[in-house]
Amino acid sequence: MNISIIGTGYVGLVTGACLADIGNHVFCLDVDPRKIATLNGGGIPIYEPGLDAVVESNVAAGRLSFSTDIEASVAHGDIQFIAVGTPPDEDGSADLQYVLAAARNIGRYMNGFKVVVDKSTVPVGTADKVKAVIQEELDKRGRADLRFSVVSNPEFLKEGAAVDDFMRPDRIVIGYSDDEDGREALVWMRRLYAPFNRNHERSRVMDVRSAEFTKYAANAMLATRISFMNELANLADRVGADIESVRQGIGSDPRIGYSFLYAGTGYGGSCFPKDIQALTRIARDNGQALKVLESVEAVNNEQKRVLTNKVLARFGPDLSDRTFALWGLAFKPNTDDMREAPSRVVIDVLLRAGARVVAHDPIAVDETRRVLQLDFADAPALLERISFSAAKDPMEVLKDADALIIVTEWKAYRSPDLQRLKSLMKTPEIFDGRNLYEPGVLKEAGVGYQGIGRNSL
Structure with a gap:
């Protein structure tokens, strides 16, 4: 499958490298030219055990590439993963400017059906905002006929064990919309994650808002246990x-x-x-x-x-x-x-x-x-x-x-x-x-x- 990853930070780089490692062709996009230059030069901008070897082997095999070319990224991936940062705003809320900017670029350049995946940790209701931004760009282009669906697929990666977590997941949460485009997107997502479900079914399929909530709920539970014991x-x-x-x-x-x-x-x-x-x-x-x-x-x-x-x-x-x-x-x-x-x-x-x-x-x-x-x-x-x-x-x-x-x-x-x-x-x-x-x-x-x-x- 052809996959585009928007953002080569911690989540994006691990996701892209691991998806390439199971045979997909992955295009990793980042707007930071220095980061892309580092990756294309064989460097890794983050420290994560085992990640360098996965990146190196898949670049050598031609399954993993890095670029700042937004239009090429949108053209490449049937599935577009948004894996950009959502830093806390001054009021503690998640800052969605980078997520929505990525969505806007997809709407500007897409020319066929796209599955748009929110991989970043985002508040409940973000998928609706992503959908609205993409549709707005399509309307500006006079291409309201183009189809897409927004999926929530939160990450559950532990720093220091992220590669192993991705390749041997406890669960794969997929939130989709129960309409024609959403059901087609779910087919694509099941196909993408099929290699991880061969021993037993790890996918947990639900509505989009529940998937968005699940990520926050999981981290909240773990943080609560830590503070409780302290x-x-x-x-x-x-x-x-x-x-x-x-x-x-x-x-x-x-x-x-x-x-x-x-x-x-x-x-x-x-x-x-x-x-x-x-x-x-x-x-x-x-x-x-x-x-x-x-x-x-x-x-x-x-x-x-x-x-x-x-x-x-x-x-x-x-x-x-x-x-x-x-x-x-x-x-x-x-x-x-x-x-x-x-x-x-x-x-x-x-x-x-x-x-x-x-x-x-x-x-x-x-x-x-x-x-x-x-x-x-x-x-x-x-x-x-x-x-x-x-x-x-x-x-x-x-x-x-x-x-x-x-x-x-x-x-x-x-x-x-x-x-x-x-x-x-x-x-x-x-x-x-x-x-x-x-x-x-x-x-x-x-x-x-x-x-x-x-x-x-």
């Missing part, structure tokens, strides 16, 4: 319970399960924060308050300061002449994504309190430097007190540190040499934002330890 962890610290034991105790209940029950420093990334804000905005626009989700967001914002609150309680509010080693910058392992990363809050608090920070991350150092220039636009001189390392050995940043703060659970941090750690640090003390270690083991080794909800041990 609140319990903070209470566990107060009442003398161990949140890890509690997690195992409730996770063993099949009605609850273990996923997304880990206490930590809060969620970040490109999805949960903006999707929670967008969903609560949708509710307000429809005369309803989503009180649970409003609390989920509030808890998460507070949780990002839990580690630094522990540090300030231990060392005092003035951290001048203190040096802190920081392990982990990206919001989660196996990505360089710094959007809403808890490390940004940790760094902000430490630097503004006078500390020096020596940070390690295997992948996200360059991206961190970029975002911190924005974070500290009001006080750029503070950035002179932070340095970075992407060395294979994260222990290098521990020399003469007053404490180690762990924010991201990269595998390289899971089994440190505690004796070497003690020899390098000025004060062998760990503030563990991901509960990577057993408190008793560290205390036996003479290393101070504070986790999240584990301080009774």
Whole structure:
């Protein structure tokens, strides 16, 4: 099949590469010439394990191409995937300007039946707006006779495991319109996803608005579990319970399960924060308050300061002449994504309190430097007190540190040499934002330890 992907960001590039990998001819469009030049030069503008090999092999096979040519993109694909960004607007709602611009271009250049797929995470009712914009452009051209249908096909990709998630999906949500054009579009979508349904049917077919809602509902549920466990962890610290034991105790209940029950420093990334804000905005626009989700967001914002609150309680509010080693910058392992990363809050608090920070991350150092220039636009001189390392050995940043703060659970941090750690640090003390270690083991080794909800041990 001939597929066009509009947008070569995280979702678009993974979607395009994986669809090419199962034999489709995929044309990836982006209006950013630098990004297209990078892709055509063999580079990958995002970090995602395994994606580079999929892109390289399918470019070599002639099934995957990249261009800024909008007209050629519309001409190529019988199915047009819109996979552009939907950043939060000032009021928290999803900004649809890029989605609607993509739709407008389809209407300007299409000359035959098109299946237009909203792959971007969009509010309920967006498909209607996309349809209206395309129809408006067709009317301007005097081509109201041209047929098309808008489908909702939300993505469920985890950063760091996106290629595997796409190739082995839990579910494929397809929202279509129950009219003649919509039913034809559904046939095309079933054909496209047939290779993923051979073992068992993974497609969940529904109306368009339900499909749009499903994506937000899924992320809202996962974010709720995270904030719920973080609140319990903070209470566990107060009442003398161990949140890890509690997690195992409730996770063993099949009605609850273990996923997304880990206490930590809060969620970040490109999805949960903006999707929670967008969903609560949708509710307000429809005369309803989503009180649970409003609390989920509030808890998460507070949780990002839990580690630094522990540090300030231990060392005092003035951290001048203190040096802190920081392990982990990206919001989660196996990505360089710094959007809403808890490390940004940790760094902000430490630097503004006078500390020096020596940070390690295997992948996200360059991206961190970029975002911190924005974070500290009001006080750029503070950035002179932070340095970075992407060395294979994260222990290098521990020399003469007053404490180690762990924010991201990269595998390289899971089994440190505690004796070497003690020899390098000025004060062998760990503030563990991901509960990577057993408190008793560290205390036996003479290393101070504070986790999240584990301080009774």
